[in-house]
Amino acid sequence: MLHGFSRTTLSVLIIVCLLLISWIHLGFKDEEEQPLPALTQPLLADAGWRYWQSLEGIAVYLRRAGDINGGHLALRSASALYTLKLPATDWPDHLKQQLPGSLKGSQAVLLIAGPWDELSQKTMAAYVIRTLNLQPLEPAGGPLPTCIAEHLVGALWLTQALLPASALQPAHAWAALYSLPDSLALLTRPDATGPTRSAWAEWRLEQTRILRQNWQNDLSQIDIQADLAYYRPPEDLYRQLYHQLGQSQKTAPAELLQCLSAAQPQREPSQH
Structure with a gap:
């Protein structure tokens, strides 16, 4: 049926068919492997905490908030x-009680x-420190392991997959990064296949919402700053995690596991 076409016409038809096949292939490429677009995230404004150290060496964090x-x-x-x-007023009696x-x-x-005002807040702090004879708080452990610090989002996902829900109160879930084992030998992978694209999209959206709401809530802000004061991570760790969540892909947990695997000391071959 193609006898009536010239060689040039046949060549053009073949090229068009190849282009059409390529277009169809690209158009139906597995959506699961397509990267998620970055989220549009409002910035987290500075929380306004001011650091003050008492004469006894106690760390005190002050913030104008409340109503x-x-x-x-x-x-x-x-x-x-x-x-x-x-x-707001008559706080001394309530504080004593x-x-x-x-x-x-x-x-x-x-x-x-x-x-x-700042003077009243420092007066409160001085009274509490003297009355309870408080001592300076030693920070918990050391810095985050390198792999976890470099893969915060993957670490958050694995932490939530590994730890019981009761250990992950919303305002403290991010601080549970410090509970994640930094040794692959101690880390049981919860899901060999990892999260799906749609599951990851929902999870990262929910996590950014939780982090943003907690940052903007006065009471949760105390929880966050208390954890920052105890664990003493890099100053912007919370906001880094929030920003990286919006850019993250479903491969984040696997990338952390690969980093941990590469960081494991290599065993010497046994001598026979």
Whole structure:
């Protein structure tokens, strides 16, 4: 049926067919392997914490927040966070009544966020430090392992997959990065296939929403700063994680596992 076509025409038809096949192939390329577009994320504004060290060497973090009803004073020890709600006025009596006596002589940092002026906040801190005889809080452990620091989003996903939900309170979930084993030998991969593209898209969107809402909430901001004061990660770790989530792909957990694998010491071949 092609006898009526010239050689030139046949060549053109063949080229057109090849182009059509290529176009169809590209058009139906596996969507699962297509990278996700970056999220449009509002920036996280500076939280406004000010650092002050008492004469006893206790770290104190101050922030203007709250409203006419008052604010909060929190004590972060090595084992727990105690948050006290105080009124805008007449706070001395309320503070005396709420102080946790179990912290007497303990290591702790103080966080105060409320409508009080700086002098009032420092007065609160000095009273709490003297009354409870607080000691400077030693930071937890050391810096994040290199692989985890370089793959924050993959580490967050693996942390949530490995740790029980009860250990991942929303405002503290990011700090659980410090609970992730930095040894591949201790790390059980939760899903050999990894997350799907759609599952990852939903997860990263939800995580950015949680991180943003917690950053903007006065009470959650205390939780975040308390963890930052205890673990002492790089100053912008929280905001780095938030930004990297918006750029991340479903391969993030696998990339972390590859990094951990490459970082494992190589065994010497056995001698026989």
